Amino acid sequence: MLQINNLHARIGDKEILKGIDLHIGPGEVHAVMGPNGAGKSTLAAVLTGKPGYEVTEGSILFQGKDLLAMAPEERAWAGLFLSFQYPIEIPGVTITAFMKAAVNAKRKAQGLPEMKAGDFLKLMKEKMAFVQMKPEFAKREVNVGFSGGEKKRNEIFQMALLDPMLSILDETDSGLDVDALKIVADGVNALRSPEKSAIIVTHYQKLLEYVQPDHVHVLKDGRIVKNGGRELIDIIENQGFDQF
């Protein structure tokens, strides 16, 4: 699914990622944990093609294709999705208009006709119910005036609707109360399948109690310093990141 080899990346003159190796197979859920400033969000940004980040060395293959050569929208069409740590507000654009444009752009790229309006609205309704979003949110401007929990739920709704092959959840658990966290976790768990993979980026274990990862990686100062299974989560909870 995803092969990251010796990835180095920087912002301006500052090197943030200093040689990351990470291989993710189909159906696997990987947790990337690390203290603040380790490079977790930079990794998510580089994977999705956020402007401002420069890859200086290494490669990323996504389903056999050179991910770094693709524009952000092409990555989305190929099945990559990022749940933003800080979802962006888009004044003047409704969730319906936003998602319709997203769905139809992908269909166009695949040579398919636009989705019929009725079919699209039915799909929206279904996915909103899935994350327990009230129907009236369909007409709201994207993230404008949303609470923290509503924003994160909107991210998971978009994930469910776009049905990605690889989902990256960047600190999706931060700022969520237990109820919102459960809804998000249920959403993520329901999307698990033998073909689909996920990377959960987090600096603590809250979400990982509900979404159990197959593999855990510790990221520190731009490098992966430890690979393991779920047992690492407890070790980190008890002893923090200083031991690595």
Next chain:
Amino acid sequence: MGHGKYVIPSIASVSPIVVQAGEVLNLEFVVLPGESKDITVFVELAGPGAEAHLKGLYLCNGDEQVHFRILMHHRAPGCHSTQLFNGIAGGRAQVHFDGTIVVAPDAQQTQAYQENHNIVLTDTAKVETKPQLEIYADDVKCSHGATVGQLNENELFYMRSRGIPEKEAKTLQMLSFLSPVIPEGREEEILLSLHHVLE
């Protein structure tokens, strides 16, 4: 404010559109790419309770020049005026917006609002906006605001990360920026012009 001599600016050489007591004037302006425009509007709210509502949309690129000169003259008490002008400049286009509200000494209980918002798409496009208030009465509610900005990069990346191509993402942003000033029934035409400005 409230000081100095009550004079009407020089724009007054154009003959005014006079709105009498209780009348309502609605004006909409649309300037699309392909031509330069020089638009001068002088509105006089001449009788108590008169209203004037102006909306303007402009889209320009290439070497086009768009110049608005607006004078809203509140002569009578209890009148209400609003102005909203939103525009986008690409290429090497130049936009000038001069908007003045004058409230006469007798025009108490005036309400007058003016806003002008701009997006520049290129380094070479230029926008100059000069909103002015001249108030000679003391019981008034007036405000004006002007902004010049660019398309929001974070919004663009968010949309692209969901699979919306860059050009379409920009179009969506521009459409939402212009939506308060798009006259009814002209959405399609504006949309086509937006594609033109992005090329």
